[in-house]
Amino acid sequence: MIDRRRLLAGAGGLAAIAVVPLPAAATPADAAAAITEAFGDDRPFTDGPIIIEAPALAETGNSVPITVRAERAMDAPDRITRMALFSENNPRAALFAVSFGPAAAEAAIATNIRLNGTQQIICVAETADGTLIRAIHEIRVVVSACTTLEAQF
C-alpha cells in the first residue's frame, strides 16, 4: 500500500538520483587515443598469442575478474615486455598497464576491473623487438560500475 510518507520518500530518492550527473563515457575513439598515447601510432597491430580471460557476462561492473596472458616464452627474443588494457566505454579509457621484468615466469596478470556497461576490452602488448599485438574481448555487464552511486566492492 502506498501512503503519503512512502510516496514522498520515493520522490526524494528519485530527485537525488536525477541531480547526480553521470560521468561522460569514453568512445572507441577515446580508447584509440589512449592507445596512441601509450604506444605511439607508427606501428601496426598484429595478431598474436594474447588471451583475455574474463566472464562473458559480468553481474556487476564494479569488480570484473580479468586475466591477460601471453602464451609465449619469457626468454624468446619476441617476448612480451609490456601490456596495457583499454576500455571503450568507461569514463577513462585506460584501465592499467603492466611491464614484465626479468624475474617474471610468464607474461600474465590477473586483476579486477571496473566496467561502465557492456563493451569491448582492448589489450595491446608490446614485444621486446618492438611489434604491437592487439586482442579484443567483449564483456556484457548487467549493472554498470558508474550507475551504482555509493556501492563499493
Next chain:
Amino acid sequence: MFNTRIRVPETAAAGEAVEIRAMIMHPMDNGFTYSTQGTLIPVNIITDFTCRYLGEVVVQVRLEPGISANPIFTFSLRATESGPVEFEWIDQNGDVTTASADLTVT
C-alpha cells in the same frame, strides 16, 4: 600505509613458476561516485605497484581509476634461489606501502 595481504608459497623448486597474489586494502575512489550526502568523492587511488624478487622486477603496474577497490594482482615469478619477494604500492600522494615475504628454493 594500508593493510596488505600477500600470498607467496614458503618453498618452491628451482625453475618452478610460482604464483604470487598481492592485495592492498584501498577504496580506489575513481572521482565519479557520490557520497550519501550527495558530494562528489574526489579521486583517491593507488597509482603504482611493483613486485621484486631478489632485487629484480617481476611486474610493474600502472593503475588507473578503472581498477576495482582493494586492487589484487595475481602473477607468477620464476624461482631461482632463496630470497625475498618484495612488494611496493605507491598512492597518488606518493605514500609508499611495502610488504615482503621470503621464498625458500629447494
